[in-house]
Amino acid sequence: MGMATTLHFASLFTPDGWCRDARVTVADGLVAALETDTSPQLEDERHDIGVPGxxxxxxxxxxxxxxxxxxxxxxxxxxxxxxxxxxxxxxxxxxxxxxxxxxxxxxxxxxxxxxxxxxxxxxxxxxxxxxxxxxxxxxxxxxxxxxxxxxxxxxxxxxxxxxxxxxxxxxxxxxxxxxxxxxxxxxxxxxxxxxxxxxxxxxxxxxxxxxxxxxxxxxxxxxxxxxxxxxxxxxxxxxxxxxxxxxxxxxxxxxxxxxxxxxxxxxxxxxxxxxxxxxxxxxxxxxxxxxxxxxxxxxxxxxxxxxxxxxxxxxxxxxxxxxxxxxxxxxxxxxxxxxxxxxxxxxxxxxxxxxxxxxxxxxxxxxxxxxxxLAAPSPLSPGAPADIVSLDAGHPSLLGRREDALLDGLVFAAGQGAIDCIWRRGVKWVEGGRHRDREAITARYHKALKGLLA
Structure with missing residues (x-):
């Protein structure tokens, strides 16, 4: 097993409902453990709100x-x-x-x-x-x-x-x-x-x-x-x-x-x-x-x-x-x-x-x-890929909300603008709402479309 990383969420939505102070341990891209009602540790990457991909x-x-x-x-x-x-x-x-x-x-x-x-x-x-x-x-x-x-x-x-x-x-x-x-x-x-x-x-x-x-x-x-x-x-x-x-x-x-x-x-x-x-x-x-x-x-x-x-x-x-x-x-x-x-x-x-x-x-x-x-494993279960989305608790449409009200705010008011980071198999591909390779992917797309639509 490779080196484990840990993510701590003040509030995390799981298939079993909302959890507070949730600590997700990720090893080899998979969820190795999910602890709740636990304080963040010094090595944890901390976020306010998390939901499954x-x-x-x-x-x-x-x-x-x-x-x-x-x-x-x-x-x-x-x-x-x-x-x-x-x-x-x-x-x-x-x-x-x-x-x-x-x-x-x-x-x-x-x-x-x-x-x-x-x-x-x-x-x-x-x-x-x-x-x-x-x-x-x-x-x-x-x-x-x-x-x-x-x-x-x-x-x-x-x-x-x-x-x-x-x-x-x-x-x-x-x-x-x-x-x-x-x-x-x-x-x-x-x-x-x-x-x-x-x-x-x-x-x-x-x-x-x-x-x-x-x-x-x-x-x-x-x-x-x-x-x-x-x-x-x-x-x-x-x-x-x-x-x-x-x-x-x-x-x-x-x-x-x-x-x-x-x-x-x-x-x-x-x-x-x-x-x-x-x-x-x-x-x-x-x-x-x-x-x-x-x-x-x-x-x-x-x-x-x-x-x-x-x-x-x-x-x-x-x-x-x-x-x-x-x-x-x-x-x-x-x-x-x-x-x-x-x-x-x-x-x-x-x-x-x-x-x-x-x-x-x-x-x-x-x-x-x-x-x-899609024959996908249950999210956030032990052994499942660590596919997690964090939300920006400071977004105007999420302020002052808890648990289900966060999902109401996300779907009906904040929309995609509230998405902050996204981990796919434990790798953070998106941060601040932007894919880490956005510029290169978009440049290649521009070149392809210019050739198609010329």
């Missing part, structure tokens, strides 16, 4: 490079489907180096926002002409390098993408960089596992892209490869997707999935925006996690997930940054609650029991849901 359960890192580029109106009504055309044009120009530079910026910004593990829903596998790279995980290697160079933790979710729409519609030329078959996907998983070999705490899962992008047969073939890790799928994100699924199968997307796949707690149903009461009940029974991305869902005009009814039925959820149009953990939580307030025209919709803190309820549920969805 948050999992980001759904990201397409490369889309960070097109943030803000699809905010002009075209002919007719703009929607997810018109945004997708802009994304296809952007993705065509990416090579492994620019892909890595964009992912590094996104992963750095995630760390600064308090996200200490990302679920990368990775579907950009092939060269621009659609042919596989000699190493089928070449682009996955770029993601692994971006994670290594920023300190971010990676749950890699290679995507299986076989068709262009429900009923076996062939993929279009604009989708050729995504497409593979079941045999090729098996090789991709093995190569991806090798790409992750040098990363601490990395996980590998699988990701059938969506019901519109896989056939029932190929879905079963891919699920047979899920020998470890989580299973993620886009589902019921847009009303048109629901209508198309009904036309194809006679069933709604979540209903069809529940009837045709063995969905369990290892699954993450990304978005699930348009679900009915029976589908929510089915999700709750499986103990699957719903992956909510409120900023992206609002940006794309997808709709609002029925979170009040979902929580009443016991549905689990986590949060993700998806298109990365804006990377902000607190804003994802805040917008999740505000969407419900606008629909139901009342306040504190997701607080749970009477007198409950909405900030704590949002943070705690997203923490446990994200942890489950």
């Amino acid at each position: 948050m999992p980001n359960l759904h990201s397409h890192a490369f889309q960070r490079g097109m943030a803000g580029l699809a905010e002009h109106r075209g002919k007719g009504e703009d929607s997810f489907w018109t945004w997708r055309e802009a994304m296809y044009r952007f993705v065509h120009a990416l090579d492994p180096d620019t892909f890595e530079a964009i992912a590094a910026l996104a992963y750095m910004e995630m760390l600064e926002a308090g996200f200490t593990r990302v679920g990368e829903f990775h579907y950009l596998h092939n060269a621009p002409d659609g042919r596989p790279y000699a190493n089928s995980a070449r682009m996955a290697e770029a993601l692994a390098a971006a994670a290594a160079n920023t300190g971010q933790t990676l749950t890699l979710l290679p995507v299986f993408y076989a068709q262009g729409g429900f009923g076996g519609i062939p993929a279009g030329t604009e989708q050729r960089r995504f497409v593979t078959d079941a045999e090729g996907y098996g090789r991709l998983l093995e190569a991806s596992r090798a790409a992750l070999a040098g990363l601490d705490d990395a996980r590998l899962g699988i990701a059938p892209h969506s019901l519109r992008a896989v056939t029932p047969q190929s879905l079963n073939e891919v699920l047979a490869l899920a020998l470890e890790g989580p299973v993620h799928i886009h589902i019921a994100e847009q009303e048109r997707e629901v209508a198309d699924c009904l036309d194809w199968s006679g069933a709604r997307p979540v209903q069809w999935l529940m009837d045709n796949a063995d969905v369990g707690a290892e699954w993450c149903l990304v978005h699930a925006t348009h679900v009915d009461s029976s589908e929510l009940a089915a999700i709750a029974r499986t103990k699957a996690v719903v992956g909510l991305c409120p900023i992206t869902e609002a940006n794309l005009g997808d709709g609002v997930f029925p979170a009040v009814e979902a929580l009443a039925q016991g549905v689990r959820f986590g949060i993700g940054s998806d298109s990365n149009v804006r990377i902000d953990m607190t804003e994802e939580l805040r917008l999740l609650e505000y969407g419900q307030r606008l629909i139901h025209r009342r306040r504190n919709c997701l607080a749970g029991s009477e007198g409950g803190s909405t900030g704590r309820a949002l943070f705690e549920r997203a923490l446990t849901g994200g942890q489950q969805a």
Whole structure:
């Protein structure tokens, strides 16, 4: 065991609740011990407020490079489907180096926002002409390098993408960089596992892209490869997707999935925006996690997930940054609650029991849901990676607050501006709200974007 370091927090939020005078001993990047109600020692690094790092359960890192580029109106009504055309044009120009530079910026910004593990829903596998790279995980290697160079933790979710729409519609030329078959996907998983070999705490899962992008047969073939890790799928994100699924199968997307796949707690149903009461009940029974991305869902005009009814039925959820149009953990939580307030025209919709803190309820549920969805260990438990976020007790929106009121102040008032330091596996990557390698990562990103957008 290497040299141990100790962090002392006057107030620390753990999975068991708030602790006072908490002393965290870190050895070899892992939590070796957590003592409470203990005075700081001379060698301790002292901080006022600490919380666990948050999992980001759904990201397409490369889309960070097109943030803000699809905010002009075209002919007719703009929607997810018109945004997708802009994304296809952007993705065509990416090579492994620019892909890595964009992912590094996104992963750095995630760390600064308090996200200490990302679920990368990775579907950009092939060269621009659609042919596989000699190493089928070449682009996955770029993601692994971006994670290594920023300190971010990676749950890699290679995507299986076989068709262009429900009923076996062939993929279009604009989708050729995504497409593979079941045999090729098996090789991709093995190569991806090798790409992750040098990363601490990395996980590998699988990701059938969506019901519109896989056939029932190929879905079963891919699920047979899920020998470890989580299973993620886009589902019921847009009303048109629901209508198309009904036309194809006679069933709604979540209903069809529940009837045709063995969905369990290892699954993450990304978005699930348009679900009915029976589908929510089915999700709750499986103990699957719903992956909510409120900023992206609002940006794309997808709709609002029925979170009040979902929580009443016991549905689990986590949060993700998806298109990365804006990377902000607190804003994802805040917008999740505000969407419900606008629909139901009342306040504190997701607080749970009477007198409950909405900030704590949002943070705690997203923490446990994200942890489950990304196959991550319980934070701050013995042997878990030391992934910790400290908050600035002097921030105007945290002054005079204690315990749950700190989380209310963080989510609804202070936002990301209250984040001070972030440790990932015991290494302080962020201090004063800034990543230690921000200048170099940003400079590389500038160079990559100038070449792409010239």
